[in-house]
Amino acid sequence: MKTLLSIDAVSKNFGRVVAIDDVSLAIRENEFFALLGPSGCGKTTLLRMLAGFETPSGGKILLDGKDISNVPPNRRPVNLMFQSYALFPHMTVRANIAYGLEMERLPAEKIRGRVDEMLATTQLAALADRKPEQLSGGQRQRVALARALVKRPRLLLLDEPLGALDKKLRATMQIELKRLQHEVGITFVIVTHDQEEALVMADRMAVLRDGRLLQCDTPHEVYERPADRFVADFIGVMNFCQGRLDASGVGMPDGSCIRGRLPEGAAAGASATAAVRPERILLRPTGDVDNRAAGTVEALAYHGLDLQLHLRTDLSERPFLVRVTADAADRQPLAVGDRVEIGWSAADTRIFKD
Amino acid sequence: MTSRSALLMAPALAWLTGLMVVPCALVLALAFFRRGIYGGIEYTFTLENFGMVLNPLYAGIFLNSARIAGTATVIAVIIGYAAAYAIAASPRRLQPVFLFFAVLPFWSNYLIRTYAWIVLLNREGLVTQLLRWLGYEGEPPALLYTEGAVITGLVYNYLPFVVLACYAPLSRLNPELAEASRDLGATALTTFRRIVLPLTLPGIAAGAVFVFVLSIGNFVTPALLGGGRFQMIGNLVYDQFLTANDWPFGAALSMALIAIMLLLLTLQAFAAERASSRVVVREDAT
Ligand SMILES: Nc1ncnc2c1ncn2[C@@H]1O[C@H](COP(=O)(O)OP(=O)(O)O)[C@@H](O)[C@H]1O
Ligand SMILES: [Mg+2]
Numbered sequence: 134m135k136t137l138l139s140i141d142a143v144s145k146n147f148g149r150v151v152a153i154d155d156v157s158l159a160i161r162e163n164e165f166f167a168l169l170g171p172s173g174c175g176k177t178t179l180l181r182m183l184a185g186f187e188t189p190s191g192g193k194i195l196l197d198g199k200d201i202s203n204v205p206p207n208r209r210p211v212n213l214m215f216q217s218y219a220l221f222p223h224m225t226v227r228a229n230i231a232y233g234l235e236m237e238r239l240p241a242e243k244i245r246g247r248v249d250e251m252l253a254t255t256q257l258a259a260l261a262d263r264k265p266e267q268l269s270g271g272q273r274q275r276v277a278l279a280r281a282l283v284k285r286p287r288l289l290l291l292d293e294p295l296g297a298l299d300k301k302l303r304a305t306m307q308i309e310l311k312r313l314q315h316e317v318g319i320t321f322v323i324v325t326h327d328q329e330e331a332l333v334m335a336d337r338m339a340v341l342r343d344g345r346l347l348q349c350d351t352p353h354e355v356y357e358r359p360a361d362r363f364v365a366d367f368i369g370v371m372n373f374c375q376g377r378l379d380a381s382g383v384g385m386p387d388g389s390c391i392r393g394r395l396p397e398g399a400a401a402g403a404s405a406t407a408a409v410r411p412e413r414i415l416l417r418p419t420g421d422v423d424n425r426a427a428g429t430v431e432a433l434a435y436h437g438l439d440l441q442l443h444l445r446t447d448l449s450e451r452p453f454l455v456r457v458t459a460d461a462a463d464r465q466p467l468a469v470g471d472r473v474e475i476g477w478s479a480a481d482t483r484i485f486k487d
Numbered sequence: 488m489t490s491r492s493a494l495l496m497a498p499a500l501a502w503l504t505g506l507m508v509v510p511c512a513l514v515l516a517l518a519f520f521r522r523g524i525y526g527g528i529e530y531t532f533t534l535e536n537f538g539m540v541l542n543p544l545y546a547g548i549f550l551n552s553a554r555i556a557g558t559a560t561v562i563a564v565i566i567g568y569a570a571a572y573a574i575a576a577s578p579r580r581l582q583p584v585f586l587f588f589a590v591l592p593f594w595s596n597y598l599i600r601t602y603a604w605i606v607l608l609n610r611e612g613l614v615t616q617l618l619r620w621l622g623y624e625g626e627p628p629a630l631l632y633t634e635g636a637v638i639t640g641l642v643y644n645y646l647p648f649v650v651l652a653c654y655a656p657l658s659r660l661n662p663e664l665a666e667a668s669r670d671l672g673a674t675a676l677t678t679f680r681r682i683v684l685p686l687t688l689p690g691i692a693a694g695a696v697f698v699f700v701l702s703i704g705n706f707v708t709p710a711l712l713g714g715g716r717f718q719m720i721g722n723l724v725y726d727q728f729l730t731a732n733d734w735p736f737g738a739a740l741s742m743a744l745i746a747i748m749l750l751l752l753t754l755q756a757f758a759a760e761r762a763s764s765r766v767v768v769r770e771d772a773t
Contacts, residue, residue: 185670
């Protein structure tokens with residue numbers, strides 16, 4: 134696929150604060166791209182540079198191969214949906230949506246047509262004459278989206294678009310946004326601090342920390358092959374066991390060894406961490422498994438679809454988390470205090486150098 | 488009303504009655520009597536005082552006052568809004584300092600502030616001296632005792648009201664609204680005209696009404712800086728009571744002035760009420 138936007142070694146500092154540190158990314162045409170990272174990692178700053186509200190301290194931003202780093206926001210074919218929505222309070226929903234088209238000096242009947250179309254797409258037609266203060270959170274979010282989309286930008290930037298909504302509505306809107314993106318065929322770059330949201334929606338995602346890019350890949354790759362310990366911890370749930378590298382894996386303090394694929398350039402004896410996802414762990418394994426351990430059930434957390442087992446083992450300070458399907462739990466009932474054996478394969482074990 | 492709250496309100500009510508309602512009622516009553524032949528008051532009912540207010544001579548003074556007050560208002564709003572805008576755009580922690588300096592003149596006496604302008608605008612005052620220092624050699628310009636001097640004095644005295652009235656909505660304005668406008672393709676000027684200005688209009692209106700109402704009834708500034716040559720209603724009323732000894736006519740003029748002020752203040756209050764009334768948010772199923 135063709136590259137639409139290139140972020141080329143971009144940095145941004147505010148005085149002594151380095152908000153974005155040498156980030157390079159390529160965003161493709163028609164892609165749903167997510168920028169993920171904890172609060173304060175520089176997501177909004179990066180997005181504001183793409184929209185034109187901040188100029189990079191270093192590096193370049195290219196759209197369709199042209200450097201737009203110094204183009205003002207009103208001359209970029211890029212629109213931003215603000216975290217606060219920033220709807221104009223003195224204008225109706227219709228006037229809010231029409232505003233951007235009026236700035237393009239389109240003829241009135243054409244504006245009307247496109248606004249009506251957008252009102253229908255976002256199911257806002259019945260609310261067209263209301264003021265923003267007369268709308269619920271979810272409705273405001275749709276108006277903000279409609280106002281940006283009606284401009285048919287090359288790139289739509291969304292800053293935590295679902296942050297203000299409650300959990301259930303969020304899940305619906307995640308699917309809705311993805312459907313809409315498919316329908317309008319516009320490239321979306323969405324910012325979120327919610328890893329689940331990024332996994333559900335994105336075609337590809339970038340993980341940021343302290344202004345630096347840690348990993349950029351598909352959600353599946355980021356989840357299954359996290360680039361480092363931070364990413365592994367930030368995305369989904371992960372069990373970590375700290376020890377020292379040896380020939381076949383990570384040696385534990387108690388003398389056992391957790392087998393896994395060794396990272397490149399691994400020097401035996403170096404401090405390292407082995408990691409495994411809860412859903413990759415087998416309970417009471419029969420037959421041959423690469424890694425085995427035993428522990429005492431400390432707690433059972435019921436999640437509806439599955440059961441989360443908190444297991445006290447010698448492998449780590451934190452309890453080991455094991456995911457058990459409701460089905461398996463029914464077959465082999467568990468209780469707090471039970472001693473159980475677990476096992477998992479070397480292929481499911483990630484090893485990170487510390 | 489409970490007896491307790493009546494008791495609590497009593498001092499305020501007494502204050503209002505004693506210092507506002509009673510004097511106003513007295514002045515109003517006065518306007519319906521005849522002037523005595525040698526001054527004083529003849530207690531016979533008449534409407535001719537109000538008829539005299541409409542006399543072209545006096546109506547002209549009303550219009551002239553309105554024009555001067557209007558000019559002062561426009562100038563004060565432009566300068567005051569610009570100042571408030573600059574203050575609201577400066578770093579947060581400096582804003583209280585700038586605001587403090589903007590209202591600083593209020594801490595000194597009105598008369599002293601007006602006399603300061605006489606010193607500045609005099610024939611050989613500071614402004615003339617400054618011009619001379621810059622190389623000007625002709626006749627000293629006539630600055631004092633002009634309409635310009637009166638307007639300058641009014642603007643200067645009431646500017647802080649406008650700064651405060653405009654600063655409030657400007658500082659509360661979400662900066663992302665202007666950014667959203669830019670993002671949607673608007674220039675900085677269009678953004679100001681279509682977003683910032685409409686959203687801060689209530690502050691402008693409040694400041695403007697304030698300046699206009701205080702200016703149109705002012706008699707100190709026109710007397711001192713206008714040199715008595717520019718009759719405003721305030722001076723006329725003052726003359727009727729203290730020089731011409733025609734209290735009934737002075738009272739009628741006062742009533743006309745008060746009516747104009749009340750009308751403006753009421754209109755402004757209605758507009759502010761409409762702007763701030765919030766419709767109940769309806770939480771529809773989404
Ligand atoms: N205008 C600014 N001036 C100074 N520091 C800023 C400014 N904007 C952001 N920062 C700093 O840059 C860092 C990244 O902020 P931000 O991009 O808002 O993070 P995020 O959106 O990921 O939460 C933070 O440390 C923040 O304090
Ligand atoms: Mg943010």
